[in-house]
Amino acid sequence: MSLVFAVEEGPRVYIERIEIRGNTRTRDWVIRREFDLAEGDAYNRVLIDRAERRLRNLGYFKDVKITTEPGTAPDRVILVVQVDDQPTGDFSISGGYSTSDGFIGEVAISEKNFLGRGQYVRLAGTLGQNTQGVDFSFTEPYFLDYRVAAGFDLYYKVTSATSSSPYDTTTGGGTLRVALPLTDELTLGLRYSLYQKEITIDADTIADYGTPSWALREVSGVASITSSVGYTLTYNMLDNNIDPTNGYLLELKQDFAGLGGDVDYIKSTFDSRFYFPVYGDVVLMFRGQAGNITSWGGDDLRILDNFFKGPDIVRGFASNGIGPRDLASGLDGSDPDALGGTLYWGTSAELQFPLTFLPKDIGMKAAVFADAGSLWGYEGGTTFQNVSGWQDNLVNCDAIAGSKTKGYANVCVADSDSIRSSVGVSLIWKSPFGPLRFDYAWALTKEDYDQTQAFRFSGGTKF
CATH class of the missing domain: 2.40.160.50 (membrane protein fhac: a member of the omp85/tpsb transporter family)
Structure with missing residues (x-):
């Protein structure tokens, strides 16, 4: 038995517009910048799948689904991006205990979608029997509208002597x-x-x-x-x-x-x-x-x-x-x-x-x-x-x-x-x-x- 595949090129389809739905907190442009195509470009499923993967990895949404709807002409489609915002702030504590050093811990508050703009902000304080400190971080994931993440970190930490580190340490920078x-x-x-x-x-x-x-x-x-x-x-x-x-x-x-x-x-x-x-x-x-x-x-x-x-x-x-x-x-x-x-x-x-x-x-x-x-x-x-x-x-x-x-x-x-x-x-x-x-x-x-x-x-x- 012979199996023959006949492939005929169909008409090219273009994206009439991109509609974003369900984003109650995240700005539209934060979502749009994850696409390598825009309104008027030819429909490309590979680029759409790539954008969907990027949106999921942002961690801003519970779910991301990209579908199409008919446009105003046979060669036009509407790209529908359905998202569901989720909490993106973190309040965290971490710590440990040893019989020699006692309790150690850190309290941190962070937001990876600050004001719905996709910026990452973190402020952390280290509290413990032997350690005190503070650090601050800021990251802009699209610096100057390019896919380049830029940011800075500032920190100051004082650690008291313990059995594992018998000296006081002061670090800042x-x-x-x-x-x-x-x-x-x-x-x-x-x-x-x-x-x-x-x-x-x-x-x-x-x-x-x-x-x-x-x-x-x-x-x-x-x-x-x-x-x-x-x-x-x-x-x-x-x-x-x-x-x-x-x-x-x-x-x-x-x-x-x-x-x-x-x-x-x-x-x-x-x-x-x-x-x-x-x-x-x-x-x-x-x-x-x-x-x-x-x-x-x-x-x-x-x-x-x-x-x-x-x-x-x-x-x-x-x-x-x-x-x-x-x-x-x-x-x-x-x-x-x-x-x-x-x-x-x-x-x-x-x-x-x-x-x-x-x-x-x-x-x-x-x-x-x-x-x-x-x-x-x-x-x-x-x-x-x-x-x-x-x-x-x-x-x-x-x-x-x-x-x-x-x-x-x-x-x-x-x-x-x-x-x-x-x-x-x-x-x-x-x-x-x-x-x-x-x-x-x-x-x-x-x-x-x-x-x-x-x-x-x-x-x-x-x-």
């Missing part, structure tokens, strides 16, 4: 940024950052947490300015940016510090997420991430510029709970101080599934996960001759189990690239107060000097 869409999936972000960071160690800190590492004391009280430029390449193939169930997201970041300021480094990070629908509402997610930082100006990296990692790569560990530590700072019985590292990697696998014994309208689901990763590569000094009285503070690092430092020094570094891993369970609830998430993790493999934290939570609400 800002960032200018633009995002250029190279294709619908590929975006290039450019930024310039200028900020000042200072740590201080006083007598109260020493009394509460023991004598800090000399690597920290050497930079205490020295306010340093960082001036850097950077870029981000993002390739987004997710089916939904807010609650993805299929697709993947790849992100490469690099920052170059040394355009003025006091520090010189090149920092590179990579993050990837993959989502696979398994069956029904069951979704499998894989994540991989890695990073490296190196000095290019000939000077050693400052300890403050190193990576400090914990539950962001392996859940079940405390903040700054993974990576190189100064074992000499723990000889007085306190926890050894984190020194940070120059290299890290992390992988995660998570299976999310609905709780079938509960009504679906409750919006509750569970997850099981497994994480693995590592942080290593301390490249800072171990003997600091410019520290007053340093000769009297040398210790025999050879006598301290686990130290990589040889002979007598101020700092005895424990630095291992061994795999840290954990498994855990999560409860995820789209509650009336917003999304809530509770994680409980068990550390499977770790170094003796690592610090663990089993429970974490986060949550928020929308308005």
Whole structure:
């Protein structure tokens, strides 16, 4: 049997007008600018589907549907864009708890469709036993009527000493940024950052947490300015940016510090997420991430510029709970101080599934996960001759189990690239107060000097 397809070109159809319905809050022009065609252009289903996908990914609408109606002539159609505005403001809280640091939390209010103009505004305050701060962000997604997102961030943060970070930290600065869409999936972000960071160690800190590492004391009280430029390449193939169930997201970041300021480094990070629908509402997610930082100006990296990692790569560990530590700072019985590292990697696998014994309208689901990763590569000094009285503070690092430092020094570094891993369970609830998430993790493999934290939570609400 032969099958023959006969294709005949029909008359060209043009868009007579674009009607937008259902937008009680979002301005018409915010919707129209997502189209690559206008009234009078030839009808193109590919461009219409692209516009519909863009509108859905904005997150402004509960639903988006684009249909056609007959126009005033046979070769004319009316394009009908039916949308349903939804709340786009967020009031969120997030936090965690550890037996050593107590409660930490953040309160933030944001609006991603400010006054129906599509602008993003965020104001956040960090409140906790040890952290206070404020930051403000603004983004215009169509700068100068081009599909270029431009914005700025301002922030100021004061962190009190804790067992994981035995020093007070003050950071203040800002960032200018633009995002250029190279294709619908590929975006290039450019930024310039200028900020000042200072740590201080006083007598109260020493009394509460023991004598800090000399690597920290050497930079205490020295306010340093960082001036850097950077870029981000993002390739987004997710089916939904807010609650993805299929697709993947790849992100490469690099920052170059040394355009003025006091520090010189090149920092590179990579993050990837993959989502696979398994069956029904069951979704499998894989994540991989890695990073490296190196000095290019000939000077050693400052300890403050190193990576400090914990539950962001392996859940079940405390903040700054993974990576190189100064074992000499723990000889007085306190926890050894984190020194940070120059290299890290992390992988995660998570299976999310609905709780079938509960009504679906409750919006509750569970997850099981497994994480693995590592942080290593301390490249800072171990003997600091410019520290007053340093000769009297040398210790025999050879006598301290686990130290990589040889002979007598101020700092005895424990630095291992061994795999840290954990498994855990999560409860995820789209509650009336917003999304809530509770994680409980068990550390499977770790170094003796690592610090663990089993429970974490986060949550928020929308308005």
